[in-house]
Amino acid sequence: MTTLRVGGVQFLADKKLRVGGVTFTGTGTTPTLRFGDVVFSGNAALTVRPFPDVTVEAFDAVTVTATVGATSPPATGYLWRQVSGPTTLFQDNGSSITFTAPAAVAGTTVVFGVTALLDTQSSPETVATVNVIPHLYWIAGSSGWIPLTRTATA
Numbered sequence: 001m002t003t004l005r006v007g008g009v010q011f012l013a014d015k016k017l018r019v020g021g022v023t024f025t026g027t028g029t030t031p032t033l034r035f036g037d038v039v040f041s042g043n044a045a046l047t048v049r050p051f052p053d054v055t056v057e058a059f060d061a062v063t064v065t066a067t068v069g070a071t072s073p074p075a076t077g078y079l080w081r082q083v084s085g086p087t088t089l090f091q092d093n094g095s096s097i098t099f100t101a102p103a104a105v106a107g108t109t110v111v112f113g114v115t116a117l118l119d120t121q122s123s124p125e126t127v128a129t130v131n132v133i134p135h136l137y138w139i140a141g142s143s144g145w146i147p148l149t150r151t152a153t154a
Contacts, residue, residue: 085110
């Protein structure tokens with residue numbers, strides 16, 4: 001076995017890292033950490049990176065893309081759902097969704113949730129918030145076209 005030793009750190013040929021009495025082994029998503037006789041082993045947590053809030057105009061084509069966290073194993077699938085806002089039809093493309101931003105005189109907010117999937121493991125749901133700025137509707141007035149700023153009441 002080949003060993004590279006730098007101070008108290010050893011890099012062993014069998015993919016082990018030893019620092020003092022602590023040994024790290026494993027690759028990918030199944031690491032093992034050993035402190036003397038105590039062993040911690042298991043999969044790295046599956047997570048989705050947080051989304052920044054996005055502001056768009058009514059009728060814009062919007063794409064929201066999920067990416068797993070920096071220390072997360074790669075996801076094999078994603079589960080999307082609309083959490084709140086006016087009902088919006090969206091196209092599920094795996095790690096991303098696309099939809100047309102809804103129009104509303106006062107503006108609106110649409111929130112989507114996504115969960116990453118890997119075998120039997122799932123991430124906590126992460127939400128994406130899309131703010132839609134107010135959309136003016138124009139009506140014919142006595143002096144020409146004017147913006148409708150409120151909805152009519154019966």
